[in-house]
Amino acid sequence: MCGFGSLAFSKDRSNSSTTSQTEQDDKQTLLQEWIAILLSNLSGELNNEEVRKIVKQNASVHYKNLKMDEMLATYVGNLDGFISFISEKWGWKVEYDKESKTIIADENKSYCVCPMVNQKDGIKSPAICYCSEGFAEKMFSTVAGTPASATVISSVLKGDKSCKYKIVLS
DSSP states (O other), rough: OHHHHHHHHHHOOOHHHHHHHHHHHHHHHHHHHHHOOOOHHHHHHHHHHHHHHHHHHTHHHHHHTHHHHHGGGGGOHHHHHHHHOOOOHHHHHHEEEETTEEEEEEOOSOOOTOOOOOBTTTTOOOHHHHHHHHHHHHHHHHHHHEEEEEEEEGGGGEEEEEEOOEEEEE
């Protein structure tokens, strides 16, 4: 966050518990709006593949923040177990063609789960989906123990029913 952020969010307020939540909401909105404008500008200035390359690399931040390596540790080398887990616990619909090493993973939700998307204010740039591609690549590469390539094949932010990914394992 830039230095001005510390000034904007340092106002003295009387109710600290309410202030804390209000400040967190304000910070989240600021970040979401800042990212939305950045993505819009990138999409306006660069072609889709250039935007994809830039945004996809940011997946590592969210992946690290969620401590995914720790969460996935019990599934490393057990792709079938991981697929069962995300199907049962996350509600995903997953098809895995072992012969072609291709996974179709449907989040099976009618809303975008990305924490960078501001549902309330409608700040929804489909370019953020490239980050989801990177996240899926890291997640499935870790579990499968081999490089994975992910592509978003449908997205709520693009008007589709749910977010789906095609993941191809090397």
